Amino acid sequence: MYQAQALLPPTLTVNPPVITETDSVTLHCQTPPSVSVSQCYFYTLSGGIVRGFPCLKTLTGTELLLKMSQQSSPAEVQVKCYYTVKHGGSNSPHSDPSSITVHTPPPTLTVNPPVITESDSVTLHCQTPPSVSVSQCYFYTLSGGTRGFSCLKTLTGTELLQMSQQRSPVDVQVKCFYIVMFKGSNSLSPHSDLSSITVHTLRPPTLTVNPPVITETDSVTLHCQTPPSVSMLHCYFYTLTGLIVRGFSCLKTLTGTELLLMSQQRSPAEVQVKCFYTVTFGGSTSPHSDLSSITVHTLRPPTLTVNPPVITETDSVTLHCQTPPSVSMLHCYFYTLTGLIVRGFSCLKTLTGTELLKMSQQRSPVEVQVKCLYTVKHGGSTSPSPHSDPSSINIYNTVEKESSTTQSIAPSKDSTGLTVISPYPFPPVTPAKQTSGWTVVMSKNTGSSSSSSPTPVKAASAEIWKFVAVVAGCGVAVGVILLVSVLLCNNKRTAGPDEVKRQDTKVEYSDTYHMYCTIPEEPAASDLMMGQMYSTVQSH
Template sequence: MAGHLLFVVLMYSFSENKAQVLLPPTLTVNPLVITDSDSVTLNCQTPSSVSASHCYFRFVRGGPAKSFSCLKTLSGTELLLLTHQTLPAEVKVTCFYLDGYQSQESIMSSIIIQNPQPKLTVNPLVITETDSVTLKCQTPSFVSVSQCLFYTVKEQNTRVASCLKTLTGTELLNMAHQSSPAVVEVTCYYTAEHRGGQYQSPQSNISSITIQTLPPPTLTVNPPMIRETDSVTLNCQTPSSVSVFHCYFITVKGQTLNVLSCLTTLTGAELLHTTHQSSPAEVKLTCYYRVKVFSATSPHSDISSITINNAVKIESSTMQSMPSSTKATDPVKEESHTTQTVLTFALTTDETSWIIGAAVTVGVPLLGLALLFIQIWIEKCVSTRPKANVTDDREYMADFDETYSIVTYQCNFERQQLHQP
């Protein structure tokens, strides 16, 4: 009896020693995170001295070990069925092999099975800063989603929103810390409750949104040539698709006109005052507009020029440009283009009173003789041509384009040269 017991003890010791000689396999899992529709590869690598065709995988919560080939591929759904779990889940697994005896088990590995990733759709893919784009983060119907989050790839900035969100191009640029023109790459994910906590889904596909700059306005000026007293109409024509807040007119030298309307009228004098110029001058302008959303600013329009002349030059050019045929055939207009000289004579108060008083004293019949006498002295004054005071007051007549020069001669009449008859 004692001998029999000794035999049993020896056999058990031999088995234990043999089992300790069988080294554990190495388990590798790839990938470690999957969805239910993805697949994972389990590789139970046995020692090189062992030739095993089958391996045994033990899944926690999965009951007894499952016999598979040592290189086995399973889907997320199959893993969930083996472990009797639902999404999202963590599956822990080990493996071992048999070589007459059972080897030691490998180190445990964990496989994360996530909910399906959402699908991101973007419409439209090309916008301007003021246009809008619709982002839709499509989630699985069987998942109770708490919220969706949109994520810019470049700056890794996240915005919490509903799973259907509309953003302007400017909002996307601010979110991505970019300026137009730009390409903003966006992805999304969602959160859902799981075992009393929030579970984050995988990220969706990446969508690229092209954001173009605002189209420039078109500047028209009418007329392009004015006088200081004339007016010019400035029209900053903006795209019909843009909601414009204000328009701004600036000179090429950087001076800003205090105008907020896209269609405005200014005088030549106002333009000269703003640009600190005097006529004749050329004022070069451009314009831009600002939209209501985040005060986005458009590019500048093309440059337009306004020529501002003074009144004299414009009238002179008008006279010179008149056809010669008109001057020859129209005696009235021909006369209107000659320079008229009007002579006026200034008599002192004493001299005038003396001459007229003398004529009245002698009698009314001789008044005509006195006036004739005055005329003789005037002709004499003209022939001697004393020093003249000339005032070049050029007046523009309403009916004719003629120019008058008023010349005033000062003639001194000596009282002793006038004798009564």
């Protein structure tokens, strides 16, 4: 008892005296220097004893609340300590109490979006710990103004500028905190970290790219379209992987190679591009445009040939999608402008007219427009080439083509007499100039019908009898001579019905030549009246 009274009490220090649940506090139980201390003990007025071997103990706010004081934040924790000596194990008097205030964790402030115009809106979210019952959140800017709202608040750019007492364009720095009940009164939480919101007066530009798919040697036009009311100074184009390019006008043309250099990429590649502009007064920078993509191919388009270009439904056409020799192609694809894609494992594809019509969903007669492309393997993906120029294939109905190629042997009648046709395949003979009389001519036929073969024989016979009637008035002698001549000519030059029928079968496969035997009309009445005699047979 005497030894216990003789010991001096320790001095307890806490550092820092105010913490959050995640912060740490150091407890130091300082004993007299003349005492040989065996052990130090720390305890809270509301909780249990914590044994610490050294007299210097570090605890987190959570450990202090849960393990020692059995409290929840926010709380003020009262702590004391004492020590025991080595010889005899006597306990020292207890130290005076020290207070440690444990606050709730600070909130997390998020802003979305971080860049707005005065007419746009931004959402402020002061996220509090789930274990805390919050009555209200407060948002404030570093330049002035504190507003109490719900913990999820939406403000326009104009309202934010009024709250911060600033003017656009500007960066507004925002923080938040919340209030909880502690000891019957409101207790403020620690403040959140800083969040920035950029408020522009400018509208973002619109970026268009044309065309969106090019090769390295092709060109693409980038157009950074600014609001019409803006007096812009410069436009800037940049890729997400490369450098900024300054353009004095907002219309910039680049080749695929230049675009790849700018983006530090290699083809084939998809280049992501954005733009923004600066204004003349103040040099303010606009918000950035939305993203635009440009695909840069190394592939050249194939060349499509079709052979033959004119077919019937039963004929075949060969489609040849000729790829560049340096390309290791994967597949070729042929398609019509009106139909479906056909996959061909080789780039040489043969189709019938019927198959081509099905593929194009058309009917003959028609002109089918065909294109092709090829694919190559690049890394783990397949890249398509640019498409070929269109090629045309004319498809005719089979019946139409046969009718157009069938040879004709229809008769023709001269105004001065009768035409008799014989389809013998003789070489053409150029006739002498006809005056009047009976002319024998062989000429090549280019007609289109073969259905009138027997007609010349019947017509010739009728004209022979007509001729006999005319000759009778001029005398028997002349008539006999002329009749014999006509009969001989008719027998030699005119084929019978069987022969004509047999020769008709050859008309479709060979050139047809016609032999004409023409008998003139009767001599003029004035000539007959004069009693003149005419020989009307002229050989050619």
